[in-house]
Amino acid sequence: MIAAILSALMLLHALTGLVRVRPHGVPGHAVLAWWVPSFFAQAFALPNALVALALAAWQWRGGVMATPGPILALLAATASLAIHLRHRKDARTLLAAAGLPPRVPLLAGLLVTPGAKRGTRKIANLSYGPHGKPNRLDLILPADPPPGPRPVLLHVHGGGWIVGKKNEQALPLLREMARRGWVCVDIDYRLGPKHRFPAMIEDVLRAVHWTRDNIVQHGGDPARVFITGGSAGGHLSSLALLAHDDPRFKPGFETADCSLAGGVHLYGRYDFLDREALWHRNHQAMIEWEAQWFMPGLPDADADIWEAGCPIARLRGDSPPVWLIHGCHDTLIPCEEAEAMARRWREAGGDVQLTVISGGQHAWDILTSAVTWGHVQAVAAWLERQAARD
Numbered sequence: 001m002i003a004a005i006l007s008a009l010m011l012l013h014a015l016t017g018l019v020r021v022r023p024h025g026v027p028g029h030a031v032l033a034w035w036v037p038s039f040f041a042q043a044f045a046l047p048n049a050l051v052a053l054a055l056a057a058w059q060w061r062g063g064v065m066a067t068p069g070p071i072l073a074l075l076a077a078t079a080s081l082a083i084h085l086r087h088r089k090d091a092r093t094l095l096a097a098a099g100l101p102p103r104v105p106l107l108a109g110l111l112v113t114p115g116a117k118r119g120t121r122k123i124a125n126l127s128y129g130p131h132g133k134p135n136r137l138d139l140i141l142p143a144d145p146p147p148g149p150r151p152v153l154l155h156v157h158g159g160g161w162i163v164g165k166k167n168e169q170a171l172p173l174l175r176e177m178a179r180r181g182w183v184c185v186d187i188d189y190r191l192g193p194k195h196r197f198p199a200m201i202e203d204v205l206r207a208v209h210w211t212r213d214n215i216v217q218h219g220g221d222p223a224r225v226f227i228t229g230g231s232a233g234g235h236l237s238s239l240a241l242l243a244h245d246d247p248r249f250k251p252g253f254e255t256a257d258c259s260l261a262g263g264v265h266l267y268g269r270y271d272f273l274d275r276e277a278l279w280h281r282n283h284q285a286m287i288e289w290e291a292q293w294f295m296p297g298l299p300d301a302d303a304d305i306w307e308a309g310c311p312i313a314r315l316r317g318d319s320p321p322v323w324l325i326h327g328c329h330d331t332l333i334p335c336e337e338a339e340a341m342a343r344r345w346r347e348a349g350g351d352v353q354l355t356v357i358s359g360g361q362h363a364w365d366i367l368t369s370a371v372t373w374g375h376v377q378a379v380a381a382w383l384e385r386q387a388a389r390d
Contacts, residue, residue: 003055003058003059003069003073004059004068004069004072006055007052007055007056007059007068007069007070007072007073007076008068008072010048010051010052010055010072010073010076011072011073011075011076011079013037013040013041013048013076014041014048014052014076014079014080014083015041015079016034016037016038016041017037017038017039017040017041017042017045017079017080017083017361018041018079018082018083020328020329021034021038021331022331022334023278023279023282023330023331023332023333023334024278024279024280024281024282024334025331027281027282027285028282028285028286028289029285031282031331031332032332034331035331035332035361035362038329038331038361039361039362039363039364041080041083042083042087042329042359042360042361042364042369043361043364043366043367043369044367044369045080045081045083045084045087045109045369045370046080046081046084046107046109046110046369046370047110048076048077048080049077049080049081049084050077052073052074052076052077052080053073053074053077055073055076056069056070056073056074056077059073083359084109084369084370086358086359087109087359087369087370087371088104088108088109088370088371088374089358089359090327090357090358090359090360090370090371090374091104091108091370091371091373091374091375092104092374093355093357093358093374094325094355094357094371094374094375094377094378094379095374095377095378097353097355097378098377098378098379098381098382098385099381099385100377100378100381104370104373104374105373108370108373108374109368109369109370109371109372109373116175117175118179119142119143119144119175119178119179120140120141120142120143120175120178120179121140121141121142121143122138122139122140122141123138123139123141123218124138124167125137125138126138126139128187128206128207128210128211129203129206129207129210131190131203133188134188134189134190134191134195134203135188135189135190135203135206135207136166136187136188137166137185137186137187137188137207137210138166138167138185138186138187139183139184139185139186139218140174140175140177140178140183140184140185140186141178141183141184141218141219142178142179142180142181142182145181145219146181149216149219149220149221149222149224150181150182150183150219150220150221151182151183151220151221151224151225151226151261151383151384151387152182152183152184152185152211152215152220152221152222152224152225152226153173153174153177153182153183153184153185153225153226153227153228153383154184154185154187154207154208154211154225154226154227154228154237155169155170155173155174155184155185155186155187155227155228155229155233156187156189156204156227156228156229156232156233156236156237156240157169157170157186157187157188157229157230157232157233158229158230158231158232158233158234158363159191159231159232159233160231160232160293160294161191161192161197161200161232161293161294162191162192162193162293162294163191164191164232164233165188166186166187166188167186168366169230169233169363169365169366170186170228170229170230170365170366171366172365172367172368172372172373172376173228173365173375173376173379173380174186176376176377176380177380177383180380180384182383183215183218183219183220185207185211185215187203187204187207189203189204189207189236190203191294192293192294192295193292193293193294195294196294196295196296197294197295197296197305197309198248198249198305198308198309200232200236200294201236201239201240201243201249201309202249202250202251204236204237204239204240205240205243205244205249205250205253205258206250206253208225208227208240208244208258208260209250209253209256209257209258211225212225212256212257212258223261224261224387225260225261226260226261226262226263226264226383226386226387227240227241227260227262227263227264228263228264228265228266228379229265229266229268230265230266230267230268230363230365231266231267231268231269231332231333231362231363232269233266233268234265234266234267234268234269234270235268235269235270235311237263237265237268238263238265238268238270238311238322238341239309239311239314240258240260241260241262241263241319241320241322242311242314242315242316242319243308243314244258244259244260245258245259246308248308259320260320261320261386261387262320262321262322262383262386263320263322263323264322264323264325264379264382264383265322265323265324265325266324266325266326266365267325267326267327267330267332267333267335267338267360267362267363267364268311268324268326268333268337268338268341269333269337270310270311270312270337270338270340270341271310271311271312271313271337271340271341272287272290272295272299272306272309272310273287273299273306273307273310273313274286274287275312276336276337276340278334278336278337278340279334287299295309311341312340312341312344315344315345315347315348315350316348316349316350317348317349317350318349319345319350319351320351320386321351321352321353321386322345322350322351322352322353323352323353323354323355323379323382324338324341324342324352324353324354324355325338325354325355325356325357325375325379326338326339326354326355326356326357326360327356327357327358327359327360327361327362327364328356328357328358328359328360329358329359329360329361330360330361330362331361331362332362333362335356338354338356339354339356342354353382357371359371
């Protein structure tokens with residue numbers, strides 16, 4: 001009986017990762033409740049499939065074939081395997097978008113750790129600003145650095161502008177870039193509800209300023225600083241790239257050069273005001289949540305700061321190359337937001353690449369599923385190609 005219940009739970013869990021639920025597909029208060037199991041079902045798709053197969057075999061061997069347990073376990077394994085195969089397809093899509101052969105290793109997705117530290121070293125908790133612990137960063141460096149100034153990748157973590165910290169997210173990518181000789185910068189920044197926007201973007205731009213002023217001491221090239229981030233980090237990284245010269249976001253360093261060489265923005269929030277009506281019935285709930293947790297008030301009370309905080313309202317033709325990546329299975333931010341951002345950015349004259357993958361739950365790049373493997377290789381190739389430009 002216990003095995004049958006476990007098999008049923010595994011099947012339900014796998015189905016949350018297999019079935020697409022869009023941000024407006026469930027009531028606003030239930031969005032996170034769907035995302036959590038769906039994220040883990042996708043992140044561990046291949047290990048889950050193997051565990052479910054082992055559970056089915058154990059039940060059959062135990063002589064319980066007449067119960068539904070083995071069938072439920074096989075269905076769970078099938079659903080998890082379907083997710084894994086979709087991940088492999090998405091990995092090939094990303095590799096092809098980066099100009100790489102779309103070949104994915106057979107066991108990609110079996111590892112569940114966030115990237116090996118081999119070949120890298122870290123300098124932790126350097127201060128980049130006046131706000132104490134939230135203004136600290138880590139440097140992830142090659143263990144055996146090549147000569148000459150090397151390109152830099154600055155990472156902005158996600159977490160809904162209220163949670164998250166450095167050394168949690170994008171570690172597979174950051175460690176891979178360090179192994180390739182890059183200097184990686186992983187930052188903390190002030191979070192809500194204690195701090196209110198624009199504190200977050202002020203900190204990101206201050207970190208860019210610190211990086212451009214200090215990274216040469218660690219082997220980095222201040223003229224080749226790229227930026228990346230996912231979710232809230234996708235919002236802040238794209239906003240930093242577009243608003244690098246806005247003095248409102250640079251208190252005390254208004255004239256500093258905070259320009260960037262390019263960016264890779266993942267499943268970002270690009271339009272607080274939802275001007276294309278993508279959130280449908282959850283639009284007002286999202287506005288109220290943002291006002292409660294990190295914005296300074298409702299849009300009616302401070303319309304200028306809401307507009308200034310929308311990357312989609314700040315598009316410019318002189319921006320450096322960017323790559324937007326989003327997943328169709330994102331339950332927290334609709335992939336159509338990235339599509340709208342890319343379309344409008346191109347209309348403004350920007351050099352923008354967009355890739356929408358068929359699966360890809362929100363935060364799919366954090367753990368090493370098959371799609372994360374493809375993401376790391378593809379983004380690394382894209383960044384290296386941009387860094388090699390004259």
